[in-house]
Amino acid sequence: MKKRNQIVLLVAFVLTALNVKAQQAAVMPPLVNVSGTGEVRVQPNEVVINLGVETREKTLDAARKETDKKAAAIISYLKKQGVDAKDIQTSYVTLNPIYNNGEYGRTAPDFYVAQKNMTVVIKKLNKFDELLSGLYDVGANHVGGIQFQVSDVEKYKAEARKKAVANAKQKATALTTELGAKVGRVYAINENNGSSGPRPMYKAVMMEARAMDNEGGPSIAGGEVIISSTVDVSFIIE
Incomplete structure (x- = not known):
């Protein structure tokens, strides 16, 4: 009977220790969560x-x-x-x-x-x-x-991503500074691929094309291609 009680106490102790450890792991550090965007505009080739x-x-x-x-x-x-x-x-x-x-x-x-x-x-x-x-x-x-x-779109994607990360850091710094805190190391980062990628921007393309056509020039205008990136970043607040 005594041995059985000792086993029960040992199991209870182990379970309590595991529960405490899990609770400690669940405690997250203070974070500032921001989204950064970056875009690059290039002429299509x-x-x-x-x-x-x-x-x-x-x-x-x-x-x-x-x-x-x-x-x-x-x-x-x-x-x-x-x-x-x-x-x-x-x-x-x-x-x-x-x-x-x-x-x-x-x-x-x-x-x-x-x-x-x-x-x-x-x-x-x-x-x-x-x-x-x-x-x-x-x-x-x-x-x-x-x-x-754009043929070399991956190069511009990397540039847009770099701008997005810098934008996220800038936002996090501005937010924490207003509260008298300081941005620490990165806790988590994720690129939102759903909104990343090239898309054409046809600003004034039709008017430009019509004008060139009247002058005997090219009948199309490429406008600009926008390559964009969005990142979600969590920084530790110090």
């Missing part, structure tokens, strides 16, 4: 264009062959203009029968529509107008949109 060809023919085979022929001509033209094969990617292919008045129960369709789209990265922005004109000449008959981007 690449443009991504989505374009394609659409044909309508009486037979399925004729629609497919004509579309493939024009798509091949587009790819050949792009390569001759110095666009690298890795920067040309087929992104969308369709081949559909078309029935007038929605009569899908009919045996034969009125005609077939074939479409083939591709995404192209153009690295010579000053050649964009000339290149696009040539694409129309070889068979491209629709453009789905363009997007400006």
Whole structure:
């Protein structure tokens, strides 16, 4: 009986010690939590264009062959203009029968529509107008949109991140100074990837493009690309 009581007391002592240790670990130091933002604005040096060809023919085979022929001509033209094969990617292919008045129960369709789209990265922005004109000449008959981007974006991401960290430190210092305290070492830091990344800024792009077009100059304007970073930082208050 005595031995049993000793075991019970020993277990109770161990549990109490563990509980005290857990409570001590749960006590956090005084912290100041801030979010820092940083951004870098750069001129884009690449443009991504989505374009394609659409044909309508009486037979399925004729629609497919004509579309493939024009798509091949587009790819050949792009390569001759110095666009690298890795920067040309087929992104969308369709081949559909078309029935007038929605009569899908009919045996034969009125005609077939074939479409083939591709995404192209153009690295010579000053050649964009000339290149696009040539694409129309070889068979491209629709453009789905363009997007400006920066090739060495990782370098600018690192720069934006550095600015975000400096901004967080500045905020923490301002807050603690107002309270007569001092910023200590970093306790935790996290980069908010959800709000980080390049995004185009088209400030006055349409007016600028229209003005240049009237003067016989380029018909597009790249504006600026904004690369941003947000960090959440906890500093120990001393």
